[in-house]
Amino acid sequence: MxxxxxxxxxxxxxxxxxxxxxxxxxxxxxxxxxxxxxxxxxxxxxxxxxxxxxxxxxxxxxxxxxxxxxxxxxxxxxxxxxxxxxxxxxxxxxxxxxxxxxxxxxxxxxxxxxxxxxxxxxxxxxxxxxxxxxxxxxxxxxxxxxxxxxxxxxxxxxxxxxxxxxxxxxxxxxxxxxxxxxxxxxxxxxxxxxxxxxxxxxxxxxxxxxxxxxxxSKRYKIERAELLEGLFCPTCHSALKRFVRTWVCKVCNVKAHELIALNILSQFAIHGPVLSISEIRKQLPEIGADAIRKVLLQAGYAAEGNTNARVYRKKIEG
Ligand SMILES: [Zn+2]
Structure with missing residues (x-):
């Protein structure tokens, strides 16, 4: 057992x-x-x-x-x-x-x-x-x-x-x-x-x-300003490129639509458990606020705070 x-x-x-x-x-x-x-x-x-x-x-x-x-x-x-x-x-x-x-x-x-x-x-x-x-x-x-x-x-x-x-x-x-x-x-x-x-x-x-x-960022003592903006491929670490209506990794030669959600959700492990959409957009400026919100809600994050200061946090399961 x-x-x-x-x-x-x-x-x-x-x-x-x-x-x-x-x-x-x-x-x-x-x-x-x-x-x-x-x-x-x-x-x-x-x-x-x-x-x-x-x-x-x-x-x-x-x-x-x-x-x-x-x-x-x-x-x-x-x-x-x-x-x-x-x-x-x-x-x-x-x-x-x-x-x-x-x-x-x-x-x-x-x-x-x-x-x-x-x-x-x-x-x-x-x-x-x-x-x-x-x-x-x-x-x-x-x-x-x-x-x-x-x-x-x-x-x-x-x-x-x-x-x-x-x-x-x-x-x-x-x-x-x-x-x-x-x-x-x-x-x-x-x-x-x-x-x-x-x-x-x-x-x-x-x-x-x-x-x-x-x-x-806290564990390795790295400031937000030291990080590059944009979406990245977790397999080859190169920047994803926008292609027609989706994203691709040109190195891995794959469509990278699902990597958008992964990039958004990874921001919580990188910066902290509670983030606002504008904080996420600082790192991912090419992704719109609505698209980010949709990913967060689908992944089980809940909004907290009033309209002017709304932040998202993962809901505790069970
Ligand atoms: Zn890649």
Missing amino acids: IAIYIHHTTSFISALEIFYAQLPHYHPQKSYIESQLKNIKTGERGESKVFRYLEEVSFKEPPIILRNFIAQVHVRRVIQIDLVIITRRYILLIEVKNIAGHIKFNSVPAQLIRTLPETPPQAFDCPFTQLDRNLNGFSTLFPDLQLPIYTALVWANASATFDFSSQPPHTFMTLKRLPLFVQQLEQLPLVLPDNEVQKLQQKIITKTQFFQEVPF
């Missing part, structure tokens, strides 16, 4: 793609956001594989599994954990890597060296160091935990081969081994009563939700 909560939705990722496209090429944050996007996308692929294996576990009590737990430890420190499993018996922090090739783990300096045939070796940050940092950050965020915390590095790429220079500092396993490992943790004694674990799960979800709802 698996309960899945927070993870990056498709709309979150396409909004970040559009935000990236709105940044001019010379912007100092451009390459940083590009790397964030790349991490999120490769991470998503590895994590989806992990989910399929977790379905094999028979959990004694329904757990909460958070995908991509991301939270602010303090002003200059953000931690990102691929998967967090919270049960009444334990907490498991999982780091997922999806890298192919021959993988060598060096301890001094802590580094991961990947070698592919006929390619020079490539160094990556050590995932064990990342687990150390995540464990430390998680314990700082939730100092009074009664549950034992376990950590694991899970390798999602089935073709990789490994070479360890010393004993790994955290549990390491390939994906196939994960269900057995979690099944063993299920043998641990019950620690928290049901209502206590629910409170804790809620506390942990709230931490990451709060961070994920911070609009991109």
Whole structure:
């Protein structure tokens, strides 16, 4: 039995793609956001594989599994954990890597060296160091935990081969081994009563939700004036062009009518949860107010305030 909560939705990722496209090429944050996007996308692929294996576990009590737990430890420190499993018996922090090739783990300096045939070796940050940092950050965020915390590095790429220079500092396993490992943790004694674990799960979800709802412009400290105006393609990041009565992406060679709505709705993830039509038009001046209003109402946004100061906000479902 698996309960899945927070993870990056498709709309979150396409909004970040559009935000990236709105940044001019010379912007100092451009390459940083590009790397964030790349991490999120490769991470998503590895994590989806992990989910399929977790379905094999028979959990004694329904757990909460958070995908991509991301939270602010303090002003200059953000931690990102691929998967967090919270049960009444334990907490498991999982780091997922999806890298192919021959993988060598060096301890001094802590580094991961990947070698592919006929390619020079490539160094990556050590995932064990990342687990150390995540464990430390998680314990700082939730100092009074009664549950034992376990950590694991899970390798999602089935073709990789490994070479360890010393004993790994955290549990390491390939994906196939994960269900057995979690099944063993299920043998641990019950620690928290049901209502206590629910409170804790809620506390942990709230931490990451709060961070994920911070609009991109605030999260990456970028002013509206620094962004390019216009509609962009989330696939190739080029500007969409008006063509007869619709829009096209000339690079992807597709009609882009549905990308108009995506561009409009992404403005909320970029600038904030409450926007007026004129604020949206500052970024998308070529789209008329009526067309924007129609998209917002269709997407479940509701108007607030009087005629002179009308703003739109997503209606809460359920
Ligand atoms: Zn395109």
